[in-house]
Amino acid sequence: MRPRPLPPPPEPPRAPEPAITPPDPEHEVTGGGLRRLFHAVGGGHGDADAEYEQRLQQPFQGSRHIVVLGCTGGAGQTVTALMLGHTFAQHNGEPVVAVDVNPGPGALARRTRSETNETLTGLITRADQIGSLTAMRRYTSQAKSGLDVIAAGKNPLQALDDRDYALAIRTIDRFYSVTLLDAAAAVVARVLPYADQVVLVAPASADAPRAVAMTYEWLDGHGYVDLRQRAVTVINGVSRRSMDDVEQAEAVARGRCRALVRIPWDDHLSMDRAPRNELKALRAPTRRAYLALAGVVAGGFAAVPERYTEQQQEAAR
Structure with missing residues (x-):
């Protein structure tokens, strides 16, 4: 679980349309219905996009914390964290x-303007x-989308203890x-107690099936079975060439998480271009895939178990 930015492959093939399978518990999709969902999400069907936008705009009580893990x-x-943040900021x-x-x-923080x-x-x-909020924003940089970003800084994050993270979360939740x-x-164990949901990101490669399985096993072994079951698993950088690997990874994940989302390959997400580009620069299928991802995540906001909320409150004291 050592996340690093996804490097661009040489001359990537044209990406297929994005897809979700299955979405959240509100939708049971099988057979032909699954094909229709693929078409709706990948083809930019207005009703599908409107549904995801509506989910993003649904009110909820309190605050929500989404931990993104590779x-x-x-x-x-x-x-994935950055584009998910841009999408929430634009629609929420x-x-x-x-x-x-x-x-x-x-x-x-280096992929957004400082x-x-x-x-x-x-x-x-x-x-x-x-x-x-004005005072809070002295510690953030704001992207064009409206997303606020807090940088990690030069000090090792391991130097921060549980009380530091509790204070940070408590302060952020006020605004x-x-x-x-x-x-x-290195800090996953410190932030997972605050997670209402996790987004697990795997690459569209031969490593994905084993990586997904090991991540699930780690979460289960550390007491996060419920969080794993409510997780959204993202297969990132999907192309026609990688479909066999993608389907194998999805076979490992299916039934063990709440939703699976494919993000197609997009040149604009490469390291040398991402700092200046937000959602507007992406290909339309990629934007729709992130909208779908954000909509699926937001669809789980109302289903946060009460015991997780209590755990967060206890950690923040």
């Missing part, structure tokens, strides 16, 4: 923040001085309805 190196974890109507707890050359030198460490140090955390392997 099942293996090169999965595209950070890109409430303040949305992405927290970079996965520093490195391809870090989330408007401040402040970091997560500074926010924690001066949390008692943050009394408004944001949706928080995404792009988590490095």
Whole structure:
């Protein structure tokens, strides 16, 4: 579980249309219905897009935390977190923040324009001085989509303890309805207790089936069976050439998570282009795939188990 940005392959083939299979528990899709869903999502069917937008706009009580994890190196974890954040920011109507707890050359904060030198460490140090959203935004950079981003900074994240993360989450929750955390392997154990949902990202490659299986086993072995069952698993960078690997990974995941989402390959998500490009620069099928992903995640907001909420509150004390 060492996430690294997804490198672009040489001359990638044309990507197939994105698909979801199955969506969330509200939709039981089998046989011909599955084919129709593929067409609706991949073909940009207006009704499907409108449904996902409606889910993103549904009100809910309190705040929600989405932890994005890479099942293996090169999965595209950070890109997925960023594009999911852009999509929420554009459609949700409430303040949305992405927290970079996965520093490195391809870090989330480096893929967005920088408007401040402040970091997560500074926010924690001066949390008692943050009394408004305006004050909070001194510690964030805002993307064109409206997404606020908190950078990890230069200090090792391992230096932050459980109390630091509790204080950070408690402070962020005062001003944001949706928080995404792009988590490095070294801090996964510290942020998962706050997760209402996890998005597990696997690459469209031969490594994906084993990586997905090992990630599920790790979650189960560390007491996160419920979280794994409610997870959304993303197969990232799908092309026609990779379909055999994609289907094998989906066979491993099917029935063990809440939803499976395919994100097609898109040149605009490569390392050298992503910092300046947001959703507008993506191909239409890719934008629709991220809209579908965000809609499926938002569809699970109302189903957060009460015991997870209690666990979060206890950790934040």
